[in-house]
Amino acid sequence: MTTSDMVGLRIKTVRRQRGLSQAQLAHPELSDSYVSLIESGKRTPTPAVLELLAQKLDCSLSYLVNGVTAEQMEDIELALGYARLALENGEVSEARTRFAELLTDNNLTGLTKLRQDTEFGLALATEAAGDLDEAISLLTRLRNEETTDERVVELAIALCRVYRDSERLTEAVEVGEGILRGSTRPAWTDLLVELGATLLAAYLWRGDMLRASQFAAELLNAADTLGTPRSTVAACWNAALVAQSAGHGEEALAFAERALAVQSESGHPRNLARMRTAFGSLILRVRPDRAQAARDTLLRAAEELAQTSASSVDLARCQIELARAEVVMGLPAEALGHVEAGHEILPGNVRALGAEADLLLSRAHGALGNFTEAGMHARAVRDRLASLPDSRRAAGTWYAAAETMELLGETDEAVEAYQRALACAGL
CATH class of the missing domain: 1.10.260.40 (lambda repressor-like DNA-binding domains)
Structure with missing residues (x-):
């Protein structure tokens, strides 16, 4: 009817x-x-x-x-508000349960917008719980429905991000480009710049540096035109990542510091914590002599993430970067504690980050003289990376794994890893 x-x-x-x-x-x-x-x-x-x-x-x-009656409508809106609040407060399991229970309410059937709001909330809670395949399923189903222009972009951002975190980079790019690279692309908005930033990260992960560099400049111009904090943060942060990938470390730090400053003034707590994690990681890579400052930044990020709707991937990434800081500082025992904590909550299908975790476990065990465990984790890196498509990110991890295997005396495995690194880099 x-x-x-x-x-x-x-x-x-x-x-x-x-x-x-x-x-x-x-x-x-x-x-x-x-x-x-x-x-x-x-x-x-x-x-x-x-x-x-x-x-x-x-x-x-x-x-x-x-x-539905006015009272029933009020009950539905109140239940949806509680579910959202649980997600914002980092109570991911409770949020997921509340969203799912609300969807069983028959009164929601005829309330298209509220039902879509609830399903979108469930998708975000499912992503935060680390169930990336189910999150993709929920988001894809929602994208096939008629909805508002704003929700279309929000769904694209979330789906592009989840595909990227699942290392399904081709699909991540297809989602982002489907909106941003079409002949009828709408005028830039904060949401579209955020989608562009998510797409740009996928370009970087798969090693498409030319497109990433061109797109970074386009996003910076869009942010300058909009003049909003949200667009400035997204554009500057991704310009930092492109600069780092191009070997311009100090330029990368300058862009990142600007983004973090703006985010600190007006940003969402979860996004601020995620950016703080990435900033600490960037310091480690660009200025390893500032490892203590990076560690302090990452510890603060870990505290903030625990109080937000951060996904298990975000939480794991922060712990893994903390372990990296401890390794740089020569504290392998402390590194083990952090990387094991991250390893425990990392979804199994996030293989690239899992490979980085195994690499750090190998190096920490090696520094402690636990060579059997070090070799085991070095081989786990190889196993995780073997099924991934070639990409710039995979090349870097293969190269680091090769260096670690060489230090452990596993010459043949090291040679094979070096060869895979070259292949992933297209050499």
């Missing part, structure tokens, strides 16, 4: 419950023939007529429009 059919049926049902004829309901403002057309679904009443009929029928406008 169409929406008009359902509205007409509700009016007819309530009219009969009230013991009114069509003429009695219509008089004096409307004609009985017009009421008949509305009840049969052949006319769509205006908002003013709907409000009039609700008053004459002594029922809520909400019931006539959506099939």
Whole structure:
């Protein structure tokens, strides 16, 4: 049945419950023939007529429009608010349960926007719980529905991000480019810049440096035009990543510091914590002599992430970067504690980050003289990377694994890893 059919049926049902004829309901403002057309679904009443009929029928406008009473609508909105609050507070399991339970409420069926809001919340909670395949399924299903332009972009951002974190880089790029690279791309907005930043990261991960560099410049120009904190943060941060990948470390730090400063003033707590994690990681790579400062930044990020709706991937990444800082500082025992904590919560399908975790475990065990464990984790790096497509990120991890194997005296394995690094880099 169409929406008009359902509205007409509700009016007819309530009219009969009230013991009114069509003429009695219509008089004096409307004609009985017009009421008949509305009840049969052949006319769509205006908002003013709907409000009039609700008053004459002594029922809520909400019931006539959506099939739920005002009290039921309030209960649904309250339940959705509690689910969102749980997610924002980092209570991921509870949030996931609340969103899922709300979707079983039959009153939600006719409330398209609220149902879509609930399903989107469930997808984000599922992503935060580390169930990336299920999150992809939920987001894909939502993308096939008719929704608002803003929600279309929000779904693309989330799906591009989850595909990227799952190392499904081709699909991540397809999602982002489907909106941003079309001939009818809309004018830049904060949301579109954020989508562009997510797409740019996918370019970097797969080693498409030319496209990443060109796109970084485009995003910076868009952010300058918009002049908003959100667009500035997204554009500057990704410009930092491109600069780092190009070997311009100090330029990368300058862009990153600007992004972090703006984010600190006006950003969402989860995004601020994620950026702090990435900033600490960037310091380690560009200025290893500032490892203590990087460690302090990462410890603060870990505290902040624990109080937000950060995903298990975000939490694991922070612990892995903390372990990297401890290794740089010559504290392998402390590194083991952090990387094991990250390893434990990392989803199994996040193989590239898992390979980095195994690499750090190998190096920490090697520094402690635990050569059997070091060799085991070095081989685990190889096993994780073997099934990944060639990419710039994979090349870097293969190279680091080769160096580690060489230090452990596993010459043949080291040679093979060096060869894989070259292949991933296209050499």
